[in-house]
Amino acid sequence: MRVAVVGAGAAGLASARHLLAVGMDVELLERGGEVGGVWNYGRPQGRVYRSTHTISSKPLTQFPDLPMPDAYPDYPHHRQVLEYLRRYAERFGLTEHVRFATTVVALEPEERGRSDTGWVVETDDGARARYDAVVIANGHNHEPRRPDWPGEFDGTFIHSADYRTPDLFADRRVLVVGAGNSGCDIAVEAAAVARATALSMRRGYHYVPKYLLGRPVDQVSEWTLDLRLPLPIRRWIARQAVRLGPGLPSRVGLPEPDHALLESHPIVNTLLPYYVRHGRIRPVADVARLEGDRVRLVDDSIEPVDVLVAA
Incomplete structure (x- = not known):
């Protein structure tokens, strides 16, 4: 089964890791230049500020299959979270499945009106590819909602x-x-x-x-x-x-x-x-x-x- 995972942040990496573990053919589509998503401070895809620490503590932030280092504080800094996500990608061989600098611009069922026959994903380079399933993991905080005040x-x-x-x-x-x-x-x-x-x-x-x-x-x-x-x-x-x-x-x-x-x-x-x-x-x-x-x-x-x- 061929699966596309849109986004190589925390959710995308975790999804890809477990899909690969059960034998799926996985491709991560990431519009940035590295894994980590919003935790890439200073990069276009980053959404953290200089002082950002997690608001969930280390045991409730880490993935169960890769504990955060003991040296990390109770509430890790964004640099530590990004380093942790990089190590997670390396530990489970995820980076080789990522297509970087690739933005998904359209997603549609292979057969109009049906969602059980596969999906066609179009990327910003004009390419169209078919997948049996698609995981949307691009995050709900990436695009800001700007108020329309009078x-x-x-x-x-x-x-x-x-x-x-x-x-x-x-x-x-x-x-x-x-x-x-x-x-x-x-x-x-x-x-x-x-x-x-x-x-x-x-x-x-x-x-x-x-x-x-x-x-x-x-x-x-x-x-x-x-x-x-x-x-x-x-x-x-x-x-x-x-x-x-x-x-x-x-x-x-x-x-x-x-x-x-x-x-x-x-x-x-x-x-x-x-x-x-x-x-x-x-x-x-x-x-x-x-x-x-x-x-x-x-x-x-x-x-x-x-x-x-x-x-």
Whole structure:
């Protein structure tokens, strides 16, 4: 069986490794020049910033068939993750199956209206090839979604996908829009160097620190799973741990979420509550429109902004 795997990042490499293990004829199609996908800092396909570390700890990040080195920290840096993915590709002989600098531009069933007869993959060099199956592993964070706000902005605008270092924030007024993990990371970096930093949020989130009880937070969560505790008890333990640690969102000065803890992935950030409580990050409402060097929010308040970050 001939299988195409689109993308040679973490998911693509893992898919190819196990397909090869069961005797499949595998070809990885990678538009970049090396394996690793978004972890290639400084490369066109890279989407990490200079300070990026994983938000999942080492045991829950590594593949089960190749542990990360003991010398790696609890939360590896992006350079270490990339090196690990390179070693994974070498260990299982994956690199020889990769076609680099190859972008997939079209995918269609071999017979229109049917998905059980094979697929035709077209690449940017005009070539078309047939495969029995195709694995889409190009990642959901590769292409940024740019908001279509009304109005015009006169300052510096960037998307979080293009952010690398906080240098452009120095002594400027920064508004980060979006309070997911990337938005919170960038707001924290801005708060250390900017004249003023605001974080625009459409809704509330649950925030957990990277460590609870002296251990990485996801390992504590795994411990409660291993004990087979019912979800309400696990949720109560998590809520009490957050309350006694960084504090619940409303106590910290952040909007209260409309969903229960463990109902969706929380924001893993130790420093955001710290900077909010020290007045270095101000939570503000969602964006309504852009007005030159100002941003009008949905509560009709105005934020003077030099740098606008869509996250």
